[in-house]
Amino acid sequence: MTPIHAPFPARRFRRLRRMAALRDLVAESRLSARDLIWPLFVTDVAGADAPVASMPGVARLTVEGAVRAAEEAARLGIPAVCLFPYTDPALKTADCAEAWNPENLSNRAVRAIKAAVPEIAVMTDVALDPYNLHGHDGLVRDGVILNDETVEALVRMALAQAEAGADILGPSDMMDGRIGAIRAALEAGGHRDVAILSYAAKYASAFYGPFRDAVGAAGALKGDKKTYQMDPANRAEALRLVARDLAEGADMVMVKPGLPYLDICRAVKDAFGAPTFAYQVSGEYAMLAAAVGKGWLREEAILESLLCFRRAGCDGILTYFAPRAARLLGAA
Numbered sequence: 001m002t003p004i005h006a007p008f009p010a011r012r013f014r015r016l017r018r019m020a021a022l023r024d025l026v027a028e029s030r031l032s033a034r035d036l037i038w039p040l041f042v043t044d045v046a047g048a049d050a051p052v053a054s055m056p057g058v059a060r061l062t063v064e065g066a067v068r069a070a071e072e073a074a075r076l077g078i079p080a081v082c083l084f085p086y087t088d089p090a091l092k093t094a095d096c097a098e099a100w101n102p103e104n105l106s107n108r109a110v111r112a113i114k115a116a117v118p119e120i121a122v123m124t125d126v127a128l129d130p131y132n133l134h135g136h137d138g139l140v141r142d143g144v145i146l147n148d149e150t151v152e153a154l155v156r157m158a159l160a161q162a163e164a165g166a167d168i169l170g171p172s173d174m175m176d177g178r179i180g181a182i183r184a185a186l187e188a189g190g191h192r193d194v195a196i197l198s199y200a201a202k203y204a205s206a207f208y209g210p211f212r213d214a215v216g217a218a219g220a221l222k223g224d225k226k227t228y229q230m231d232p233a234n235r236a237e238a239l240r241l242v243a244r245d246l247a248e249g250a251d252m253v254m255v256k257p258g259l260p261y262l263d264i265c266r267a268v269k270d271a272f273g274a275p276t277f278a279y280q281v282s283g284e285y286a287m288l289a290a291a292v293g294k295g296w297l298r299e300e301a302i303l304e305s306l307l308c309f310r311r312a313g314c315d316g317i318l319t320y321f322a323p324r325a326a327r328l329l330g331a332a
């Protein structure tokens with residue numbers, strides 16, 4: 001690009017900011033409901049379909065409620081929902097077997113949504129934490145998170161989700177080698193067209209706290225996830241992880257959390273050009289929702305935060321604000 005320097009007053013930048021019509025014409029990024037993935041918390045534990053205290057405006061839903069949310073997404077032009085199960089504590093075990101039960105909550109919700117609203121893409125979470133007595137994303141032996149044994153479990157889980165009709169699998173566990181193993185199993189199992197959105201650059205973040213409340217993993221979790229999730233200090237490592245996951249067969253990649261990591265989003269998009277997503281996580285949601293709820297910030301802050309992901313190179317954003325943002329953007 002050759003910069004043309006027209007000195008003042010030949011160039012007055014404010015000319016193109018004078019009215020909305022001109023601003024619209026020259027806007028470099030746009031946000032639409034179509035860029036959003038709406039994460040939903042699902043439960044079948046009696047009484048657990050209740051508001052999540054640390055996420056004002058978010059509630060756990062029954063399977064029926066999740067179907068209604070998917071219908072709402074369709075009305076609002078939101079293309080996809082992502083399911084996170086709040087599992088009955090009685091079903092949590094050290095071997096996490098409920099994770100690949102074809103009849104588990106998540107798989108039942110996938111089937112119910114795909115039966116009612118087939119045009120909505122349903123994404124699922126591939127990680128063991130909702131089913132794990134230990135609250136970790138991987139199998140634990142003697143206090144160590146096992147990698148290769150976990151990958152075998154994730155493959156079983158992924159196949160059960162694909163059987164249930166999931167359109168997008170979201171491995172969020174950060175074990176090494178899981179994308180290649182899941183991709184190979186999907187090919188061998190007749191699920192060639194199931195997409196993988198890899199949580200490729202997922203950081204060990206304090207911003208996940210409210211999510212762990214929502215899925216009931218906070219109580220079980222001992223210690224932290226720093227031996228598998230990334231160090232927030234690292235950037236080059238994120239690019240190496242994205243390269244690895246794309247090479248292993250991920251169709252799309254994610255950076256998580258979102259706003260504090262926009263530099264990573266931009267670097268990933270520029271380096272690979274692959275479909276790139278960011279997860280505006282529960283803690284980011286909690287901060288914004290609380291400040292807007294108290295009247296400390298105006299509601300436009302929500303749309304601004306989402307537009308910034310687009311400017312940073314993201315194709316889309318997972319956000320709990322999805323329906324509210326879609327309404328603010330003028331959808332039905």
Ligand code: PBG
Pocket residue numbers: 125127128129137172173207208209210211212225280281282283
């Ligand atoms: C766990 C998982 C987490 C989130 C999505 N999947 C939490 C964690 O890694 O502890 C966080 C999402 C959010 O905070 O909104 N597999």
